[in-house]
Amino acid sequence: MSLRPTSGSGRQMTYDSSCRSAGSANIRIGLASQDTPFNIPHCIARRVTPLPNQAPPKKNVQDQMLNSQVTTAQHIEREKAYDMIASLLKIPFLDEEVANNSFPRKMGRVDGFNPQSGRKDTAFAWTDVFEKASCSSSALGENSINKGPSSESASNHEVNESKELSSTDRKYRECIFGEEALKVSPTEPYCLCRPIRRGHLNISLHYPMQQVLEDLHAIWDWILNEKLHIPLSERNMYSAVLVVPESFDNREIKEMLSIVLRDLRFSSAVIHQEGLAAVFGNGLSTACVVNMGAQVTSVICIEDGVALPSTQMTLPYGGEDISRCLLWTQRHHQTWPPIRTDTLTKPIDLLMLNRLKESYCQIKEGELDAVAVVYSYEDGMPAGSHKTRLTALNVPPMGLFYPMLLVPDVYPPPPRSWFHDYEDMLEDTWHAEYPRRTDISDGLFPGITGGFPMWDNYPIFPTKPKKVDNVGLAEAITTSILSTGRIDLQRKLFCSIQLIGGVALTSGLIPAVEERVLHAIPSNEAIDTVEVLQSRTDPTFIPWKGGVILAILDFGRDAWIHREDWIRNGIHIGSGRNYRDSYYLQAQAMCYMNS
Numbered sequence: 001m002s003l004r005p006t007s008g009s010g011r012q013m014t015y016d017s018s019c020r021s022a023g024s025a026n027i028r029i030g031l032a033s034q035d036t037p038f039n040i041p042h043c044i045a046r047r048v049t050p051l052p053n054q055a056p057p058k059k060n061v062q063d064q065m066l067n068s069q070v071t072t073a074q075h076i077e078r079e080k081a082y083d084m085i086a087s088l089l090k091i092p093f094l095d096e097e098v099a100n101n102s103f104p105r106k107m108g109r110v111d112g113f114n115p116q117s118g119r120k121d122t123a124f125a126w127t128d129v130f131e132k133a134s135c136s137s138s139a140l141g142e143n144s145i146n147k148g149p150s151s152e153s154a155s156n157h158e159v160n161e162s163k164e165l166s167s168t169d170r171k172y173r174e175c176i177f178g179e180e181a182l183k184v185s186p187t188e189p190y191c192l193c194r195p196i197r198r199g200h201l202n203i204s205l206h207y208p209m210q211q212v213l214e215d216l217h218a219i220w221d222w223i224l225n226e227k228l229h230i231p232l233s234e235r236n237m238y239s240a241v242l243v244v245p246e247s248f249d250n251r252e253i254k255e256m257l258s259i260v261l262r263d264l265r266f267s268s269a270v271i272h273q274e275g276l277a278a279v280f281g282n283g284l285s286t287a288c289v290v291n292m293g294a295q296v297t298s299v300i301c302i303e304d305g306v307a308l309p310s311t312q313m314t315l316p317y318g319g320e321d322i323s324r325c326l327l328w329t330q331r332h333h334q335t336w337p338p339i340r341t342d343t344l345t346k347p348i349d350l351l352m353l354n355r356l357k358e359s360y361c362q363i364k365e366g367e368l369d370a371v372a373v374v375y376s377y378e379d380g381m382p383a384g385s386h387k388t389r390l391t392a393l394n395v396p397p398m399g400l401f402y403p404m405l406l407v408p409d410v411y412p413p414p415p416r417s418w419f420h421d422y423e424d425m426l427e428d429t430w431h432a433e434y435p436r437r438t439d440i441s442d443g444l445f446p447g448i449t450g451g452f453p454m455w456d457n458y459p460i461f462p463t464k465p466k467k468v469d470n471v472g473l474a475e476a477i478t479t480s481i482l483s484t485g486r487i488d489l490q491r492k493l494f495c496s497i498q499l500i501g502g503v504a505l506t507s508g509l510i511p512a513v514e515e516r517v518l519h520a521i522p523s524n525e526a527i528d529t530v531e532v533l534q535s536r537t538d539p540t541f542i543p544w545k546g547g548v549i550l551a552i553l554d555f556g557r558d559a560w561i562h563r564e565d566w567i568r569n570g571i572h573i574g575s576g577r578n579y580r581d582s583y584y585l586q587a588q589a590m591c592y593m594n595s
Contacts, residue, residue, distance in 0.1 A: 018228070018266070019241035019547040020220070021274065022256070024196045025294030025320065026502075028541060029223055032241075032548045036541050038227050043347075044215050045181035045190040047129075047172050074407050078328075081405035085398045091367050094332065123375045123383035124348055127183040129190065130170040177222045182347040187379040192347060195219070198316055199247030199296040201255070217259050224264065232265060239560070240269040243277045243547040246291070246298040247314045261563045268562045272550045274543045275300040276307050278500045281546025282536050286489075287496040288481050290473070290513075291543070292503035294319045297400070297473065299480040301493055311480045316470060317399070319503045321406040323353035325396040326361060337386035339376035348377050360393045363508030368394040397506050400473040401516055474516035487526060494521075495531040504539035 020029040023042065030037030082094045176184060184190045195202055195215040203209050224230045230238060240260045244253055253271060260269045275289040279302045288311075291298045295318045301311040324343055330336040343350040352375055360370045369391045376384040399405035471479075481493045497513065510532045518530040535542060 017239045017241055017548070017551050018230075019243065019544055019551065021243040021277075021544045021547060022196065023245060023293050024199055024296055024318075025194075027219070027223070028544045029220075029228070030544070031228060032551070036538070037544050038223065039540065040178045040223060040227070041182055042196055042219065043178070043181045043192060043194045044219050045176040045184045045192045046215075047174050048189050048191050050189070074404075077404040078407055081399070081402040082329075082395060085395050085402055085405065086392075089394055089398070090365050091392060091394070123385065124183055124351060124377070125383070126185045126348075126377075126380065127176060127180045129173055129176065129184060129188050131173050175218060175222075177219055179351070182351055185380045186345055197295065199245055199298075199314060200249070201252050213255055213259065216256070217263050220259065220264060235265045236267045236563075238266055239551075240264075240266040241547045241551040242269060242271050243274050243543050244271060245274050245293070245296065246300055246312055247296055257561065257566065261561065261566045266563065268560045270551060270560050272547050273307055274298075276302055276305070277543040277546030277550055278498060279305070279546065280549045281542040281544070282498060282533070284496065284498065284533070286492055287498040287533065288477060288493045289498050289500060290477060290504075292318060292400070292473075292499065292501035294502065295321075297476075297501075297503075299476050301480055301484060303484075303489060308484060311483050313476045313480050315403070315473070315476055317403055317406045318501075319354065319357070320350065322361065322396045322399055322503070323350060323357045325399050325406050326357050326390075326393075327353055329392050329395055330390055333391050335388055335391050337374055337376065337388055339374070339384070339386065340378070341376070346377060352377075356390070357396065358505070360390060361397050362394060362506060363397050363512045364394050366394075368392065394508075397503075397509065398512075400503070400509075401512070403470055403472055472516075474513065474520040477513070477517050478520040482521075482525065490525075491527055491529070494527055495529055497530070497532045499532060499535070500539045500542045502540050504535070510534075 017032050018029070019032055019037070020027060021037070025042060026039055027042045028037040028039050079094055086093050172189070176190065181190075181192055184192065193202075193207070193211070193215050195212045201209070201212050203212055221232075224235070225232075242253075242256060242260060244256070257269060257271070260266050274291060275298070278289045278291065279285065279287050284302075285305050286303050288299065288301045295316075297315040297318055299311070299313045299315075301308045327336065327341060327343070341349045341353075343353065356372060356374070360372060362368065369389055370393060372388065372390050374386045374388055376386060378384070395405070477497065481490050484490055484493065494517070497517070499509065499513065503509070513532050514530045518528075521527050521530075537545065
């Protein structure tokens with residue numbers, strides 16, 4: 001979320017605006033006056049209280065994973081993909097021994113290792129799950145001074161006794177947010193929840209819709225209070241800019257709007273699509289935007305500031321899959337220390353792997369090894385240091401072009417019946433007319449725990465599932481651009497590819513994309529040039545910055561949704577104002593009615 005002064009539509013007043021870009025793994029949120037937003041893991045750890053005479057729950061990660069085991073067929077495909085990549089990179093095949101290697105592949109534990117070389121070699125610490133003590137240590141110090149030197153031993157005894165007492169009386173924190181939530185020990189009575197997963201709300205039988213929305217509200221409210229210092233009482237002086245990924249369905253967007261306007265109490269809000277925001281964030285008008293996030297990669301083409309919905313493709317892999325592939329590669333080569341690394345039950349291990357990936361992985365020919373420090377995080381114990389030589393570091397990021405190498409974890413989509421709400425977001429139906437429901441009362445907007453009956457009162461329309469293709473990145477970009485059907489636009493887009501998201505920072509990725517996209521273009525197409533545009537700023541924050549820019553442009557003023565209108569009338573179909581600030585809102589038959 002970003003906040004900056006913007007003019008209200010039809011009003012002689014100034015708003016402070018807040019922009020948030022909500023992704024699957026991280027949320028970027030901040031005031032528009034900031035150069036860069038906060039980048040915070042999009043998760044919450046809630047304390048779990050077992051019933052009397054009941055053992056503490058073993059499940060400490062709330063997810064919709066069906067199967068984290070790699071099948072035999074997937075394993076064979078993964079090995080084939082590795083050898084194909086090895087041939088391209090001119091490195092040994094998966095099971096080929098490296099001859100004349102004088103440097104030992106693996107070194108043992110480094111006891112007492114305390115590196116000073118920077119962040120990439122720094123161990124994480126387990127999160128303190130207890131609330132801070134209410135009594136100050138100064139009171140104990142004051143008592144010691146009053147007793148005088150003659151009672152020093154008695155004073156020390158009392159201090160130690162007081163520490164023991166406080167350790168038993170300490171109170172657990174009810175909720176822990178962001179990176180701290182990822183570093184909670186699995187032995188602690190907490191359940192980690194990720195309300196957004198693989199580009200959708202993380203709804204499942206084990207994680208119901210109401211809990212997902214409550215967690216979203218809790219995370220965003222915590223960020224506003226603790227990071228941006230905007231209390232609930234002052235939020236009516238701010239407007240929110242919500243930048244949403246291409247993968248979101250219309251109902252997911254509407255539920256987010258309800259959280260922003262009704263529960264967080266912003267005065268107004270506007271929605272922008274992430275791909276379109278990225279184009280404006282880089283000062284462009286036409287581009288093929290490739291958004292490579294932690295869990296999803298999406299491709300969409302923008303022409304003259306208008307997104308083309310027919311070009312959208314969503315690929316179910318991202319940076320976290322590359323990190324898991326890094327672990328698999330090292331284990332196969334026996335370079336990983338003999339430690340228990342589990343990215344599913346111990347999210348702190350995934351944090352470590354993400355850091356190793358960002359520090360050492362790149363795309364280049366030839367053998368790529370590096371000496372690194374790997375940490376073991378045993379339950380509740382300080383991190384153990386293990387110095388080792390990692391190998392084949394240029395293989396995992398090539399999984400973007402050979403997704404069989406990544407073997408993404410299997411997540412079921414939310415129940416399709418949940419999306420039976422109006423028509424599909426990508427259909428050009430904004431001009432359709434439907435009767436307004438007259439049976440919606442103004443009292444259907446209770447607090448966050450009161451349920452969400454307003455959507456249940458609307459008629460159900462058929463929903464077309466979004467297109468999700470598990471193809472390589474080069475093929476996805478080529479298919480997206482060629483689907484525009486116009487040679488002049490295709491040539492322009494092939495020379496205006498824009499890479500955004502954290503994975504876009506991978507060294508060597510730009511020339512790899514240019515080369516592989518060029519080879520993916522069919523020979524009968526009259527296109528011989530491919531170019532990836534250099535980003536003007538950190539590609540991770542480009543959509544956030546573009547959301548700020550879009551929020552102050554003249555044509556976006558009519559799209560602002562005011563809190564009073566939303567709460568009083570909600571969303572209605574067909575009549576009144578249509579949103580046209582992005583293809584999401586341009587293509588759907590949704591509007592709100594002025595009172």
